[in-house]
Amino acid sequence: MLKGKMLRQTLDKFLKNSEVSxxxxxxxxxxxxxxxxxxxxxxxxxxxxxxxxxxxxxxxxDTEKWTMGKVLKKL
Incomplete structure (x- = not known):
């Protein structure tokens, strides 16, 4: 189970210095x-x-609005 605090910490790590994220x-x-x-x-x-x-x-x-290509790798 994921709590709001952990969700925030995880999103902060992804978004901190990454324009791609x-x-x-x-x-x-x-x-x-x-x-x-x-x-x-x-x-x-x-x-x-x-x-x-x-x-x-x-x-x-909601269902995907358009299907993306196959995932190349997990970063």
């Missing part, structure tokens, strides 16, 4: 290998009383 397309890879484009991110409040996690960040996705 700043302009890169952002996608989500599902366990079956399908890729989806991220369309938004929302902060949601949980309505359950006594639950230890009172809020959540929800990322909304």
């Amino acid at each position: 700043k302009e890169a397309r952002v996608q989500v890879c599902l366990p079956n290998g399908d890729l989806y484009d991220i369309t938004g991110m929302h902060l949601m409040e949980n309505k359950l009383l006594g639950y230890r996690e009172t809020h959540r960040l929800v990322i909304t996705i």
Whole structure:
């Protein structure tokens, strides 16, 4: 499970001094290998009383608008 703080730290490392990262397309890879484009991110409040996690960040996705070429390598 990824928390907001770790998400921020990871994004900061990617974006700090890299123009390539700043302009890169952002996608989500599902366990079956399908890729989806991220369309938004929302902060949601949980309505359950006594639950230890009172809020959540929800990322909304949609099917790829255009298919990208095959990945060459992981950097």
